[in-house]
Amino acid sequence: MSVLITTSIITAIGVFLAALLTLAERFLLDYGICKITINGDKIYQVRGGNHLLGSLQEQDIFIPSACGGRGSCGLCKVKVLEGGGPLLPTETPYLTKEEIENHTRLACQVKVRNDIEILIPEELFSIREYEAKVVNFKDLTYDIKLISLQLKGDETIDFVAGQYVQLKIPVYGNIKEEVYRAYSIASPESNKKQIDLIIRRVPKGIATTYIFDYLKKGDTIFFNGPYGDFYLRDSQREIIYIAGGSGLAPIKSMLHKMIEEGIDRKATFFFGCVSGRDLYFVEEMKSFKEKLPNFKFIPALSNPNPEDNWLGETGLITEVVDRHISSDGDYEAYLCGSPGMINASIKVLRSKGIPEELIFYDKF
Amino acid sequence: MKQTPELDRIQELMQPGVISKDGFLGNDTRNLTDILADDQRIVTNLGFTHQELANAMEELTEVGKKAFGNPVLVRGFLEVTVDSSKGKMASPFGGLFDKENVVVVNKKTGESIRWTTLNIHMIRDHGFYEGKGSYFRVEPEDLVRVLELYVG
DSSP, X not given: OHHHHHHHHHHHHHHHHHHHHHHIIIIIOOOOEEEEEETTTEEEEEETTSBHHHHHHHTTOOOOOSSSSSSSSXXXXXXXXXXXXXXXTTTGGGOOHHHHHTTEEETTTOBOOSOEEEEOOGGGGGOEXXXXXXXXXXXXXXXXXXXXXXEOXXXXXXXXXXXXXXXXXXXXXXBOSOEEEEEEBOSOTTOOSEEEEEEEOOTTOHHHHHHHHTOOTTOEEEEEEEEOSOOOOSSOSEEEEEEEGGGHHHHHHHHHHHHHTTOOOOEEEEEEESSGGGOOOHHHHHHHHHHOTTEEEXXXXXXXXXXXXXXXXXXXXXXXXXXHOOTTOOEEEEEESOHHHHHHHHHHHHHTXXXXXXXXXXXX | OOOOHHHHHHHHHXXXXXXXXXXXXXXXXXXXXXXXXXXXXXXXXXXXXXXXXXXXXXXXXXXHHTTTTSOEEETTTEEEEEEEEEEEEEOTTSOEEEEEEEEEEETTTOOEEEEEHHHHHHHHHHOOOOOTTOTTOOOHHHHHHHHTOOOO
């Protein structure tokens, strides 16, 4: 009995001390002003004690993060050269051996307790947060929506066709913290006041449940960006676009770019769907064809229903690509869709002799 | 059973609204360590290991994935449909996984079962089938029955 009482007392003291330490760190410890040196030449003064991700955000430097800084997505990687403290067990599952060796850390887990020196890609300095109003909300299929976001005030956004933004999903229902999700821009890069996103519902998804069930026309939403190096390369090669589902978004933006800049390269867009109910933007693609004489749109249904009365291509999109692409062409390819579709498409394209460095896709 | 601080942290990440909208625990009020221990007992009693069940799930998922959302018949009676989305799903145990929802219908019995790629990882590496009442809970008995898995 006395052993039990002693153990309980020791446990209670332990819990009390741990709580005290947490409170002390939050309210009493003052790390003062700390210096964050980025890429050796940019110096920011921040109040110490916060996580690096949030401290950078306060300086309008946005590191991509899908989980809002909870250490569950592993995306907010930065190189910490000095002052980051020891690697934490919450970071190791997300880092490879090479990343650990070259000082990569998760910005959401590193606390700024002293001066710190980090390396980040230069392009992250051009990323900003935008406040926008939902001005259009349209069902494209039973599970895909088009959302148009108009920037508030005098704000404008500069992006390259093919890039993506991260939508900030606010607290709603039982969701207690903000999260971010990446969506490709579907609109022309010339429209700097408004962006269109094409979003497919993910069953039980935090972000798409909010977008489909809570967000309304007229609402305000925040996003940051633009991100990514998925953009149309400047060359004379014939272009192969391959997409499925909401993956049509960046391809549409690239086609707008081709029209606006008079790019008349040969281009074929293979769009894979299961049945007729998954097809959308067919009329828009026809109108692109009128403006781009060397453009071909090839939608394909892998399992058309009788009521679809489908006379077009049938089969998996990879089979259709295989039928249309020759082995001796001078191609470059742009892919957007699920990882499974991308991997299978890469296999087909490689079998046609297209080198890996001419096959482009987003990894998010 | 007493739980380690590490499992406490993971159980926090499993709450609704942290990583996924509805979380990983459903209406289960047990400690994570008890959920893991109970499922370990169930799987052992069925005569399987977590790895064997995860392997069976993965095998069907891999076949279904190649059909890009179309149903595929496997072993003559299992209709497998894999719906993939862009993006990644974070595991409360760490790591990012493709967003893939798998539905398998046993055409002989009409029974069906669903899982995600994340379920396969959580079962194989951690013996976690999600809490009772969770939308993506994989009941080991259901899995063995619907897929008609046999010991040995």
